Amino acid sequence: MKHRKIIEKMSLEEKIALCSGKSFWETQEFPEYGIKSLFLADGPHGLRKQVGESDHLGLNASIATTCFPTASAVAATWDVELIREMGDAIGKEAVKEDINIVLGPGVNMKRNPLCGRNFEYFSEDPFLSGKIGSAWIKGVQSNGVGTSLKHFALNNQELKRMSTDVLVDERALMEYYLPAFEIAVKESEPTSVMCAYNKIEGTYCSDNKRLIWDILREEWGFDGAVITDWGAMNDRIEAFKAGLDLEMPGSKGRFDKEVKKAVENGLLDERYIDQAVDNLLTLIDRTTKGNKNAITEDLHNKNHQLARKVAAAGGVLLRNQNKILPLEKKSQITVIGELAKTPRYQGNGSSLVSPTKLSNLLDGISEYTETSKFASGYSLKDIENEDLIKEAVEIAKSSKTVVLCVGLTDIYESEGFDREHMGIPKNQAKLIEAVAEVNENIIVIIVGGSAIEMPWAEKVQAILHMQLSGQAGGLAAADLIFGNENPSGKLTETYPFRYEDVVSSTYFNKNPKQGAYFESMYCGYRYFETAKVPVRYPFGFGLSYTEFKYSNLQVKKSGLYDVEVTANVENVGEFDGAEVVQLYVAAATGGVYRPSKELKGFAKVQLEKGESKQVRFNLDKRSFAVYDQDKKDWIVEEGIYALQIGASIKNVRLEKHIELEGEKPVRKNCSTWYYSLSGIPSKKDFVTIYHNYEDYVPQVKGTYDMTSSIKEMKETSLICKIMYKAMEKIIAKNNGGKVDYTNPGFRMLMDSASDNPMKSMPLFSPDSMSLNVAEFFVEAANGHMIKGIKKLTKKNK
Template structure:
């Protein structure tokens, strides 16, 4: 494509058409001008593809907070390359990732999507990820620019941040990634910053991004994140997503008529879109291609490596880890996150995995592989689900048939009273208009439907055969978009047709989750399950996009909470070692809402109030379970799975604690590799773990509690994360950069070179593996400016390196630093400043474990702007 020639031949109407996407995942095509539709896809830990319903399965990589904790830029680059391969298989030219928003609070609903609380680590991991992705011809989309750090009132809230904090903390990871990786696309945030929506902020999009930083890529909105016409175009927002247009289209023509916009404004925006189209043409990725999955031994190996390398060993005081196969005869695997693979957080990061390995499966496979007569037994102990676990894995289209369910659609009523409780479920129905099998029991019917045959607003039947794996009473739950009834073995079980309570599901158009109990079920016996829905009411409710309905069905065996904990404790006591896998899941950490607290029990109280259809005894008894198991067997390994920190009131009793984050497809095998020492843990937490929520620097100014007249005051300024803990002399539970290994490391011989006039200098030190086990150490370099003319953090991360060392090996490490390691942002002068004087160089194993100290001297003041 010759962009100048193409632009000159486009009509004004065609140019305006290009300013908005086509549907949810494509740009507009203008075939007569040789412009194809470019395809996009979510998200940060996997390529979901273009369909919510019956989408093509994808590989799920570890959550970004886990990948950030690896401190491994080479791994991030390899993950980026693999994601590019996934994009190619799905005909995707633009991946809507990575997310580099700062983890300001552990409560942030999308905290698991970001790499770190520290801007340097955040930006460097992001840059490696982007370079890997774009080296294979797929555009990255760095997001969400900027200060999109909470979900509370995310479309309207104003993040009120000082200019210095913006520059040093919130803009800095974007600046690093743009300088070092040049992402071809950027996505603006939903929120306002200092009163103005970012999507219409000339300061951020033109003045900082394009002029000061020299950014050349295309800028798109977040989905439905455009709130103006002329203002967003003049500010520099190129593309409104998704389509059809809400704020552009004919409104742009009207603004041109009124000369609120001029043809040159439109040309400038269209040029950026055409530049990205041209990149897509050069990528070799076909346009409008069918979507495929990838599943190769090499990809599985990378997924397993990424899962293991994202796991942090937090405590190993009794030396239980690594496990010895020879010393074990019985292993207890306990906990709510053991049997079900919690691969990722929720929202746009979630996807249908090609396959999953749960912790229970991974541990059992490792025990079998190591030989001997190791017995692995499982107990739930306590449940932590907000919604009942999905039926996936328990359902078949017919008894003994293929996995999944059959979904049928009728445009007209297929029988007399389709939803009546006494309807003859065996009676023949009118000929359906369309049907499709599905593997899922969570069906968002906004796509994947043959729209030529099925109207929006009709009748749906979801039918399957449910086979429980345990005998007993089973609780089933359902929420839908529309009105309907759930029948179990030909009897009405759940009524959502008679004045159903409204809920938060399906973008607020669904019912509340409703539960009922099917009594006396037998393990491995097949039961008929059928859900019938009338979706006519959706037509009149003003949906912002076409939607044929929504279905979510879950199930869980009922149990007595006290008895379940006693059973788990008994199993632990009878075993050589107990592996207790606890944590959160995509119900609790997700786009769309923030967590109210880091305590499991307070979560229970909060959601009882918001989800009144849930039973009052919502069994979030995690801490009780942990205490009981620890007392039953001191040889207990506590594995916590969460994207961001949770409270650990039992930490003093636990000798062995592992932070597993959300590990993607291979989380179970990756965990087993760490537990048995097949992989020596080397990750270190990329965000501080507080003892109490009250200790966090943002405690008074986050979410609904910090909201003040539609704005959040970022009161902590630049003292975010470990910077804030240190300035307040508050000790976190686990400090930033902390993580243990099965090896031990010794730091020595720190040397610094004289600083050049431009602020560049080098440091050299020696790192020795003093153990008998090969391992990898993340050495961290911090800089302190004790003579600064304004308050500065006690130290700031300015470099890190991951070093592999054989047993007994010593290696010399050299790191080059420059003025960026010395400076702060001076709001008065509108530039970066490094003041002359002495700076401390601190080298250590974490932000709280400094092993070496040195000094460098800057002879003259330095000032600069831009990259």
Template sequence: MQTLPYLDPTLPIERRIDDALARMTTAEKIALIHAQSKFSSPGVKRLGIPELWMTDGPHGIRPEVLWDEWEQAGWTNDSCVAFPALTALAATWNSALSQAYGKALGEEARWRNKSVVLGPGVNIARTPLNGRNFEYMGEDPYLAARMVVPYIYGVQSNGVATSLKHFALNNHELNRHTTNVRVSDRALREIYLPAFEAAVREGKTWTVMGAYNLYRDQHLCHNQYLLNDVLKREWNYDGVVVSDWGGTHNTDEAVRHGLDLEFGTWTNGLYAGASNAYDSYYLARPYADAIAAGRYGTDELDDKVRRVLRLTYRTEMRTDRPRGAMCSEEHYAVARAVGNEAIVLLKNDKNILPLPADARNLLVVGENAIKMMTVGGGSSSLKAQREVLPLDGLRARFGADRVRFERGYVGDVTGEYNGVVTGQDLRDDRSPERLMADAVAAARQADYVLFVGGLNKSAGQDCEDSDRAGLALPYGQDALIAALAKANPRTIVLNISGNPVAMPWKNDVAAILQVWMLGSEAGHSMADVISGDANPSGKLPFTSYAALDQCGAHALGAYPGQKRADSEIWDVDYKEDIFVGYRWVDRQRLQPNFPFGHGLSYTTFAYGRLQLPQAKSVAVPTASAPLRVSVPIANTGTRAGQEVVQVYVRELRPKVDRPERELKAFRKVMLQPGERQILTFDLDETAFRYYDDKQQQWVVNAGEFEIQIGSSSRDIRTKAKIRLQ
């Protein structure tokens, strides 16, 4: 029996799409481009084209929800491995580890029969108040680009699509549905689009999710310029644009301005004046009626259907799709490896860390040492099969009899999100004063104090749909840390957060670790680093500000924007333009708590002299003829360790305003004690260019540039000049 062309796996996908499209009715085409439930679209049952099933999230596979509701379905086999959040992944600066992370996550999605993982997110950390920064990859577009591409490779190797989000300019959560971003073309191209472009052009992501906010007064789930002009035409994107849930607002714009697949418009799914609420979606009956009335042809519809079919052939109808795996020990090992490399050693006075093997009298203080962090935070909330808490990880490593605990403060004792509950009882009836007094008294008797605090995933902290009120730690933690440090000079702070915090106690404590939301293996990773079983190698993917006005958006009063008179719309002007993160603090000569790219080790590294071509003047480099630079690096300490060697570029006499330095390359290298390697980096024209608003194109000026290589954006170890002809 001859196989129909659209079902023949030996034929090219585009040939199969042509055949399937020719067999479909208009009603079947319309059904294909909008949801049939909270997280699925229907396919074409008559033709045997299967459903597509979406799942949150970027760092773990969300538990099953009811057909038409956000609440959990009550399954007992939908637990997952919770991987470290994406800001932690970015802090590893390890692209190979990013691919391993993506592959493991994709295997979990595949085992659960998911077609699309709704992630990763690469929105730039413009403000440290953004409640969703923990889901993104930091403040630098180059770092985010290099980390997101291998993640996509890893996930999609399983026949599971990624959904790159949130495209674009979704840089804070406050008023997220009504914020209209006004930004220069230059900042858009240099800061906010590069990671998305790399994910599309290099990573080949199969879906892209629109953002809730507006740009040029159009919602970004149906935005002519970004979706049609840039994404689909300029970047030649052949995949599907998916709306964020509830992000569609208008049939005409959804039809004409780039949206392909609509989800979440009526989130209860039960009533909207029709027998089937999903028929009331903007790309459902209203679209079909408009076609029947002659207001639209079918060209736009056929393009949307082609894209959805292409996604289906790449995922559900791919015959060689792996089976996947769920909650395997290999996945837990990946989560632990990422956690170990993500932790950033910010400060280590007198090499107090790692703790000696015979350390016996350890005091752990802080609610985050005992609070589950996998539940909450918004759509990325998970039902983890297991979560090793920091206190448990430290006791397992050092011995339960050596590690005491004091609460110190009470923050959020709840533990529930959409029906997933932690089952923890974190209530404590002591007053804040009593809690602090008890912790300080215990600190005086301890050999070492490990304060485990920071943010949690409650509203107003690291959480979707809300932003932080400021940089200070909540629940009186800053005062508690200061009191502990006064009582015991061997106080070590482990800050769990996806954002910078103010750290007024920075000079009073002996050591500081930036720990992140590390997921299932959090406690083990913290214990590995504290004990020295793992040598910390993480680097900050953002600037750690000492005060909010060190951030350009806040210094210029450009957050959260200005509400229009007689309108729900908030206009926010990105007044800092290209000067985001370290670009701003460098320009203003500010001293943050810790700079972008900073991170210490338990060993030391020596950098040799930067080597450039012998010629002092060279042609503008290209991908095929790059500028090759090299630098020797040696491990001069007594432990094996990894260093992230960072390459920055500065134009010395620019014709337009340019940053003091911009990250243009990096590499993470493992060195044994006494080992020396020469690292080589190839820089093409993208390392030297800027975007010219007037010409609407990228420009490289002839002139002198400085290549800087160092251990952070403020720790430049070697530099040299080169002239471009």
């Protein structure tokens, strides 16, 4: 242990106390031992530091900091150097605001487009997510502050996120869901990793020894601290054994007595606590080195410009018929869409940032030309208003060019609940159809942090997807449409024609407390490409105002699996620009089932018109390997592998084949679905690659326990129904004054509070719901009122 001398001086009670937060955002301090308190704050795309009343869902005020684009937009840049620069900027703001640990980044996979928190994750691809996450971490931590890589692991839905049990086969876990974490841990050494809320195969992530100790620490060599997501602690004793160090937020000593008793009774070896303390002291050493003297007074102004640069680099041009873009400066245009005036520039929930400035699309356009006309066209609530549509249609009739801004509003995607479908609000879709009937020159600007259906795409001339582009997103969008910046963003997730084309669409969230991943690793392009399902926009797709020529693909082997790939890229168009060159590996070994191709390299190249550059990629064993669960190791099958260089997964420009030595290919004895991908996978298919299991049976009266929620128990319990109604009134009081499930703030908080497991309620509302009160509701819901009253009258826990 690094800090043995300090640990030996501390009492058992003090060591246990250090492993639980002092407050919502702070850790314990012990000045007598030189142990400082740390301040942690949300912030994958900007800092959310609360100095007053605290919460984990972005409801209460936070100090003003730069609101950069969210992860979905950041990833679309494919620019690791720019992302590192953004991380550095966030790190400097953390130093300025006395924040020691920035809670991010989130590198969970976008398994299904309806996950409400997809805007906060980078990609459907683990290689890309890992590389981007690594760059962000390096940037932040270069300032002497820390990060917390999250949510470890398999946090792929918001519904029942605190209690769902994820069932996943071993290969999907190791090849798809964990590599982004592995890359980030090995390449950037994050100071901490945050465990997820959910269970994996029946064990909560906070207690999961295999996840935290065996994989994270032993296999990957992680030597930082592991902390809980806020309220994710399940069993503190088992968590110590699993290698989890810090419980957040503070639970006011709720677990301390039972931990001490477990040590005294020999049920918990004190060495586990000593190790956790040692990890936390190392965390303090690594995250208290910020130098305020290096922070300049113009930091926020500089970061606003950087936010604009990142947003422009992440803008994805999806359509540009007849080269309608870029527009000429000073040209007369009409702007339609309330989102152009009232921007949605970030997601809802724990990552909500109070921006230092805020510019909308109208502000951006005003830097290049005067808007001749503006019409809102729709309300942000999805309520049809024929008068608004009529007004928009009338001004569109007489306009040469229409810039139409549409997208997802807060009620359509948010932390706390999942999306109901992949469409944009109906009133916006109706507006597009109406305007398209009277004007041929429509440029659509899309805002929103996840994939959407676009049945109207061919009725407009251009589509520019800005994602959720931060406080300067309106300026960046104008920079792109007027050609001051050349679009270079590429999609990091597939955009299907319709949600029904997504392989998991028929079973995602249908049994929300048991998420069986029937599709294995076939998510996103891994499914669409392998199953040959047509999509509207493929992974890696994005247009430019210029054109790029690829040539001279060279492949050199310097070892058994060490392969160098080079190619030339030339800008042969009329504009300076940047191209994202993508390298895919396609195995043709005939052995185990696997995706038809996978991303294994990428490079963003800046090229002046007429300029040519060489790109270089280095592949290793993992670039070709699959996970062998019998050997518990990575193996390469002997055979032919295609190396494909392209501008997207569909747009392959160059290809060469190499032959590799390795294990003899063996076709796995499992359901044929995993080879054919024909139809929809079922439990019958899944058990052939997993194992047989019991389906989760919804709890009923008499079977409720502390993992049940008020929302579940109200269906059969009058007292829980009364409690549910009381929660609605209390939450409504601070969110518009009425019960309104179309209010995103109300819905997020109501869903989060009412669907929390009872075991977690005291962590978030210790003053209004003690553990005794939570136990009372469970007993009462089970019909054991007297037993519940006894729990209630016991000494508070």
